[in-house]
Amino acid sequence: MKANNLIYAPALKQEFRCRVPLKDARQVFLVNGTVQGAGAPLAFRLEEGEQLAQMLQIIAVRSAEGPRDLSFSESFHFSRGSAGRIILCAHTFSLDHFKTVEQTKITLEEGARAEFVVMQNEHNQADHETFYEITLAAGAVLDMVFLSLHGGSIRNHIEARLQGEHAACKLSGLYLTDGDQRMDYDIRLTHEVPDCHSNQIFKGILDDRGRAQFDGLIRVVPDAQKTEAYQANHNLLISDSAKAYTRPQLEIYADDVKCSHGATIGRLNPDELFYMRTRGIPAAEARVLQQMAFCNEVVDKITSPELRERMQVLVEKRLRGEFSRCQNCSKNCC
């Protein structure tokens, strides 16, 4: 499907539409796995050299009319020298128990540039498992930000392969759990050729009995010299019963590389908290400020200022314990 064929779908219920769509975006709806109006899976393609001026916002929803268990796939193909920005929002239309398995293929040909923001904002009964299969050819640049804001169980598997020299892959992620929610990230990133760059930063805040597991593997094959690969995972535990597991791993078979990884699990800094309170900021508010500061390192990776501001609002509302719907919509989408 050509990008031009993806249009704002007017047949959807009024309440569900973004009342104020992002100024700089066009929207397409994916209802229970197929493009609304077309009935087919999403297959996005940019032709050689094609530059997508506006962002494309794909709003994937689950509705009660669909099956309880659903498996679907979608693909994004960026031909040589093309460039585009995609926002992928996952939502649920009703509070039913949904189980979704989503397979997403992202292919960047030589010199293609793509930005993705993936927002997962579902509900406690939603079980969402994703499989991202990402390949980058020579000189391709991918910048991807994941925001897992809400969901009973979210498991993201990301397999990224850097297959052409001077490819660059940036992956960032934020996950917020409370109640009995669980969010996992399982990342395998492989440097298959020399001279590529990758950078990962994943951060999570866990409250109540929330759990998160981060498995991150960077693999550098024997000939992939001059690789630069970095990975960081930081977790904040807000309650005594929240749990974070982190497993950063490096497998390096080349000898001339720059690689690092680091992982932490910590709590809010009590000195910062006291300092803010002495200025009259109430303890609860000070904690929100601290958590926002922690999240901003990831949210700030979003390049569109308008989208970034909306996401900041959603994250802040989430941290304040409000169900994170933005003011633009009667549902939880943005």
Added chain:
Amino acid sequence: MKPLLTIENLHASIGDKEILRGIDLEIKAGEIHAIMGPNGSGKSTLSAVLAGRETFTVTEGSVTYDEHDLLALTPEERAWAGIFLGFQYPVEIPGVTNVNFMKAAVNEQRKQRGLEPLGAAQFLKLMREKMAYVEMDNSFSGRGVNVGFSGGEKKRNEIFQMAMLEPRLAILDETDSGLDVDALRIVASGVNKLKRPDNAFIVITHYQRLLDYIVPDVIHVLYKGRIIKTAGKELALEIEQKGYDWLIHESE
């Protein structure tokens, strides 16, 4: 006139180590009190206890501020009541900008006093005005609180925050430590500009140098958790020349 702050027989400990061992102090509005003393005498502990730091336990005594039991208040309630602590080591808060930090603080204090929050334009005007007090560049507004600030910039930021919050009782814990002469002059002139008949300052310092710029009404010498000497401003000069030993001998 009733004193603004009355400390009576204050004892405080950290773990089972007693640090303050019976402090008595009375401060009236319009006064500047300097607290001096050798390292480890309890100066910073006293300021932390007054600001409500929970790592210290008050085991005995009372603190009355503006006719209220200060020790019953949380740190933020003390701030709302007009108490300000200038930190010896200001805390860095990465990711929270100076402007957002101050906006949260100022508007919360206004809310507690029944005032409307300041609008964005009003607030920025106020920021600029108060930053000028301590010759701080406007570019500091957008930076993380104290992040990457030099020692002098951190201390100026403390005085700037004090100017924004206009406390009735400001406790400055070794605000002069780590400052060069220029920074010292800037910090001191910030304090002097904020001095009014209805507020008071406790200035904690090691050195007489600061007291050349901020002239105290009273000087107290703290040693081993007790005030061993209270005198006028001329005491600072004597300490500069003779050290603390003679005072310690005198008290023992």
